[in-house]
């Protein structure tokens with residue numbers, strides 16, 4: 012099997028396995044849509060609370076982009092994925108209006124809420140429960156309103172009086188629900204175009220990208236290409252093109268620019284500028300970065316750090332070694 016076929020198999024499995032991730036709901040500082048959906052369905056299946064009309068799911072995305080926002084877990088702040096502030100958390104412990112809910116949490120989930128501390132909310136399940144308790148406390152008799160529009164006002168009224176309700180509205184509407192499917196993939200190729208690669212190597216890199224894309228429904232799978240040597244730039248972003256033909260044409264037109272191999276800069280660029288909502292990355296999609304390089308990075312330590320950083324943002328990094336043999340292998 013050639014490298015491109017192998018990669019296609021990996022990517023295909025990737026999309027399919029996303030619904031069966033290991034349980035991270037009690038793991039401190041876990042993040043991502045899968046964890047959020049696991050917490051939300053766990054809370055909903057416990058039947059402790061009345062229906063929240065998707066509010067809790069939306070709230071996780073509005074407050075921290077499912078924990079993917081870089082400032083979700085920050086020094087001195089423990090509100091977790093649902094960003095439950097300390098004063099609100101204290102209310103969930105002391106308010107007598109929540110007695111019944113706290114009893115049920117003890118009986119059904121074996122969590123004694125009076126012994127939970129604010130810092131426990133770095134565990135997604137605890138953050139979600141705190142958000143649910145607070146929500147039912149402030150919703151009172153009326154319950155949680157139905158529909159994104161009313162929930163936006165409810166959120167402003169009860170949780171973020173200094174922010175515009177429209178923030179909730181816009182973010183909640185970006186959310187696509189359900190498990191990620193195979194084609195729910197944001198795929199970013201990062202191409203080494205440094206002087207250590209010959210121009211034939213660079214051509215085979217482009218050929219490789221094309222042969223991987225051939226196997227996917229481009230449009231549903233969003234694709235971006237980043238090219239780097241001494242500096243980094245995006246040839247196109249995840250939301251630049253919608254069809255395979257456009258993407259292929261753009262890939263064919265990419266010029267090699269020689270220079271040194273700053274893989275660290277390229278990875279950081281992809282994390283900060285490409286896997287962003289503004290540039291077409293979707294909250295529910297699997298995020299995969301494929302690095303095509305000869306491996307001779309200028310700065311190995313910085314490169315490892317950048318790869319680790321990508322991983323903490325929920326981006327899966329694959330490295331493919333570039334040699335002029337890629338195209339032979341790819342065909343064979």
Ligand SMILES: *[C@@H]1O[C@H](CO)[C@@H](O)[C@H](O)[C@H]1NC(C)=O
Nearest residue numbers: 074075076080081082083288
């Ligand atoms: C991340 O969170 C910070 C602080 O809560 C906020 O200012 C920023 O807009 C958020 N980033 C995104 C991409 O929403």
Ligand SMILES: *[C@@H]1O[C@H](CO)[C@@H](O)[C@H](O)[C@H]1NC(C)=O
Nearest residue numbers: 156161162163164165166168
């Ligand atoms: C929000 O607050 C305003 C003003 O107090 C009130 O009129 C409105 O009904 C509230 N909306 C929701 C959904 O809580």
